[in-house]
Each structure stands twice: as structure tokens, then as C-alpha cells.
Amino acid sequence: MVTLKELTHRYDGLGPGHRLCAGCAASIVARQVLLASDKPVIAASATGCLEVGTTIYPYSAWKIPWIHNAFENAAATITGVETMYRALKKQGKYKEDVNFVAFGGDGGTYDIGIQALSGALERGHKFVYVCYDNEAYMNTGIQRSSATPFRASTTTCPAGEVIPGKPQHRKDLAAIIAAHHIPYVAQCSPHNWRDVVGKAEKAFATDGPAFLNILSPCHRGWRIPMVDSLEIARVAVDTCFWPLYEVVDGKLKITYKPKEKLPLIEWLKMQGRYSHILKPENEHLIEEFQTEVDSEWEKLLARDGTSL
Amino acid sequence: MKRVVAYTGNEVAAEAMRQIEPDVVAAYPITPATEVVQAFSGFVSDGLIQTEMMTVESEHSAMSACVGAAAAGGRAMTVTAANGLALMWEILYCASGNRLPIAMTVVNRAMSAPINIHCDHSDSMGARDSGWIQIYSENAQEAYDNLIMALPIAEDKNVLLPIMVCFDGFIISHSIERVELLEDKEVKDFVGEYKPQFALLDLEHPKTFGPLDLQDYYIEHKRQQHEAMKFVPDAVLASAKRFEALSGRKYGLIETYKLDDADVAIVVLNSAAGSTRAVVDKMREQGIKAGLLKIRMFRPFPAELIAQSLAHCKAIAVLDRCDSFGAQGGPVAHEVRSAICNLPKVPKVIQSVYGLGGRDLNIEDIVDVFGDLKKVADTGKVEKVFDYITVRS
Structure with a gap:
């Protein structure tokens, strides 16, 4: 895998000059992924923070060819680009070797974009889809998505007098993607650049669709100090709320097992969106959430090293 | 040398697309346009053309993929009807707003509900404000001719707008008519090579397509689309004049x-x-x-x-x-x-x-x-x- 020193010499396709929040993990995620490519990259973004924050006309923070089409169609758009690339190559009209990547938030991926993504994966295009998962519709102002974790407070599932935050558990997106039997699926976290860059390298090297689900802490939505974005990602991984693993040609491999699995409360108590859950009357909710995280982790451990 | 055939409207639309041989076609089946997708897929499977066919999971993705493909820097086409066109509606505006000369056949069909597969114009009329050029065709011959003429209009450097060619579902799409076809080479020469001014695949000149555009510029960009439309009549007539020389058939606005x-x-x-x-x-x-x-x-x-x-x-x-x-x-x-x-x-x-x-x-x-x-x-x-x-x- 590429060294940090080598990375400093790679072409940095995004920024400086974007307008994402200080402490936003999305730009870190995007740059970690782009730096992993050994070839020129063409990128697409779904509507969302990354798109809005990087391209207010007449400015653009993208130094690579980049396209935004709409919210739910980043996968359809980038595979349209990739198909044209193949068409022109076949006709001898284009010589370059290029990698293709689409970035979508959790809203644009777990929810509104899942149909277009599923179709693109099934068709088998050679492209990388990156979900930067900040666990809610942050661009429109912190509304719940199907990636929003249990009992988090958002503006459309606020912790109220009667309902203490989002009643549902999140969707297991990586498993849904893996069920498409594509060659490479991974879950990663930006607090460990080796994790994201290493998996992105494998994703770009894959001859077919590859998918990366990357945790992208949002200090506005999670109600954390902006300096804590990467630290909270580390705690998410060490509590096994956000396990790091990959599924290569159907075989699951956990890529990081914490030496000491931290209790979930360590992650929850860092976040303002969970302040209500710390009240004594809500203790059972923490237990329920912990049970769910434990159960998912146990299932993952049981599948470690096996073919799905 | 003219070739006279007895074809349905859908068959001539597929034949026109075969002769144009766009780089990418992204399409999804919907009655009464399905046969165009089917026949065209057959041409691809039989190796008659080099077009890359994207059999997408919805019309929304068909138009989205066409936007990606056209922005990449080549020719993209699709075909749809009724609810399919309605599902594309959002992306029709993205295609025109990004000034991408995509060509689409619309086989006119009624909008649901109640569901009905037969002809009316509520589909394409619903898209009349989307920034697409709209050409209507009386019969199969006109459907064929209009499709051949479509790309040179859309790709005119003063125009750069997407174009839809419409004809009536079942009445034309499924009726067999006498149609005069051009030779493949005549069509190839007529549509010519497409050289986009801006292309995503141009790595030397990286471009940002589809940025956020706020109060300070959006209306100017919309005005540019409005101005581009003013160049369309001349482009339509120029295309028609060249076509008349080739086919003997005369068209106006x-x-x-x-x-x-x-x-x-x-x-x-x-x-x-x-x-x-x-x-x-x-x-x-x-x-x-x-x-x-x-x-x-x-x-x-x-x-x-x-x-x-x-x-x-x-x-x-x-x-x-x-x-x-x-x-x-x-x-x-x-x-x-x-x-x-x-x-x-x-x-x-x-x-x-x-x-x-x-x-x-x-x-x-x-x-x-x-x-x-x-x-x-x-x-x-x-x-x-x-x-x-x-x-x-």
C-alpha cells in the first residue's frame, strides 16, 4: 500500500478553497479516496454537502473533471460517463486510462439513490461508489435518514416529550450492497487514513463495481466540537458501532478488531444529539442500543473469514 | 439509393438510431416505445453497431446516464413514453440546463391515472417547459426523417440543447407504413462526427459540470437557454435543407x-x-x-x-x-x-x-x-x- 510520503506527491483533486464546514469529515473522506487512485479520476457527486460546499458558481474546488446531476442519480450518472469512456475507447477515439468514482451522502445512497445504485451495481460497471455517511440529511438541516442511528435526535425525529429520538435502527447498507455480489465492498473510517486509502486502492483496482461505506462525522448534526470529527470516528469503531471490514469476492474479513471493545455509552456521551438518552429514565434505550450493536458485532464475528 | 420498406413507427425509429449509431444508448422498456428498445438491443447484440447499450433500471436512470454519457463527450440517445417521460422529468431539466445535446424519441402516450397505454400528448406536453426542443411527426416517415435531422439541430454550436422527436403511440408506433429509408452511409455523413466543446473525459482541461448556482448567476444561465432556443429555427431549417437535398423530402417549422x-x-x-x-x-x-x-x-x-x-x-x-x-x-x-x-x-x-x-x-x-x-x-x-x-x- 502507498506510504504517507508517497501520498504527499499524489495529485490532490479537491481543494483548497471549498466551503465545507471547518471540521467536516466529508472533504477528508473525498481526498483520502481520490489520493488512493493511481490513475486520473473523474468524479460525480450526488446533491449534498460535498456538492454544494465545493462548487458555488463561478468557483469550483475540483481540480479533476467532476459532475453533479441530481440527488438520487450519482450512480446512474457516473456509469453513464464510464459507459461513454468504454464506447469511445472501443472506437479508438480515446486513449487515456481513467478511474471513476461517485460520492453520495447517506441520504443520496441509503435512501433516495439506492435504486440507481442497485441498478449500476447489477450492470457491473467498473466504478467506485463512496457513501460518506454522516447519518442524516445534513445539507438540508439534519433530518433523519435510514442511516440515522437508533434514538438520535434530528430535526424530523427530535427528542421530544413523548418520542425520544429516532425509533428505528439504521439500515445495514454494506450488507445490502454485498448482496449484489459485487467484487469489493468495504466499510471504513477516516480517523485511520491507512484504512480508507488502503481500501480505496483495492476499490480502484477492482475489475467491476466497488463500494466504500465511510463514516463521516458531522459536528453540526452530531452536536460535537468541530475538532472531534476524527476522534469520534475512532470511538465509533472502538465501540463496534462502526465495524471495519471488507467483503472481497463474497468473502467477509474484519479488518480491525478493537483490543478492548468500548461500551457504546462512550460514543453516545460525546454527542449532543444523544444528550436526552443520558437521562436516567432513558437508560433502557442505551441498553437496547448496546444489545443491537453487540448482536450485529457478534454476527459479523461469526461471518469473519467466511463466504457470504 | 432509396430503400423502401413496410415498417412500423417503432421499427423506423430503431432503424434511424441504428444508422445514427450513437456512442451510448441508455433505455428502459415502456409501452408503446418498448419495440424501439428491443429492436435496437438486437442490433447491438448482433454486432451491427458499436453503440454501448445501457439497460438501466428506470427511466430516471436512463436520462441520468444519458446526462453522464453526453457530458463525458459523446452522443447519447434514449426513447420513452408517458410515465417513463414523467419519471425523467427532473433530469430533463438537468440535460437542458447542462446544455447537453441528447436526442430522445417520445412515443406519445396518455399519463396515468387511470392507466392507459394509448395515444395522447399529455406526456410530451408536460415536458414542454423543460428546455428541450420538441419536434412532432405525423407518420412513420416523418418520425424517421425527424430523428435523422435531430442531432445536427441539437449539436449546432449556437444551440446545444437536447431534442425530443415525438410521434403517436400505437397509431404510428404500431402501424405499418411505407417508408423510404436512406443508406447507412448517407445517414452517417448527414449526422457527421460530434466534437463536443467541453467534455468530462478531457483530462487536460478538467471541467465542473452542474455546480450550485445561486441568485447571482442562475437567471443569466436560464437566459442563455432562452437565447439558445432562438437559434433553433435556423438550425431546424438548415438541417431540413440538407435533408431535402439528400432525400427529396421537404420540411419546415x-x-x-x-x-x-x-x-x-x-x-x-x-x-x-x-x-x-x-x-x-x-x-x-x-x-x-x-x-x-x-x-x-x-x-x-x-x-x-x-x-x-x-x-x-x-x-x-x-x-x-x-x-x-x-x-x-x-x-x-x-x-x-x-x-x-x-x-x-x-x-x-x-x-x-x-x-x-x-x-x-x-x-x-x-x-x-x-x-x-x-x-x-x-x-x-x-x-x-x-x-x-x-x-x-
């Missing part, structure tokens, strides 16, 4: 039939024009000075030309195969009325909605319209401005 000295006239588009032409002859035999104005290019709307062509008429009827519910007539009627409203002597206008969901527009129905028009012309009075025809009373 509109087509008129016995309109020059007409007292009464019907304005209509697509297949109903054929029946109306026959009724015009019948009316003329009875001494009624009847005429027809068929609109070929609905977007941009050739308002001045239409106003001039109708200026001498006493009364006209605009027939819409689409309602604008709650309004006083369909979209074509409103456009025609605005076009003529400043004439020194404005013809009286009646406007009728006909044929929704594939209901036939029979010869007698058109005879009745001319009868009504004669009454209006004689009395100078319009009793009923707007009504449904071809409907149970």
Missing part, C-alpha cells in the same frame, strides 16, 4: 395545407394532421374554404410564422390531444392564441381537447369541427370557446 386562401382552419400536430388533410379536401369539395396548419416544431414555438399563416382566417380551431385541467384549452391552443393576439384582425378561435387515451379522432369529428368553424366564420360569434370532442356527452 410548420406545414400548411390549402391554408393560403382558407376562411377556416384547423391547427393540430402529429397523426391527426393526416385525417384533417383528408377532411380539408372534403370541405373544399363542398365549397368551404378550409385549411390545415400542422405544427412540426412546438419548442421553440414558431409564433410569428404561425400568426402570419393564420392572419387571413376568419375562424380557427386548435385541437389538443392533451388537457391543461382547469384552463380554457390545451397547451397548443394557448400558444396559438398568444401568437395571434396582436394581429390587426384576430381570427376567432375555438379550442377542443380530443382523443385522450387513444380515443379515435374520426373523419366525422373533424367534419363537425369545420361545421362549427363555418358557423363562427359566418356569424362572427363564438358560442363555446372550449370543449371536449370525441367524448360521450
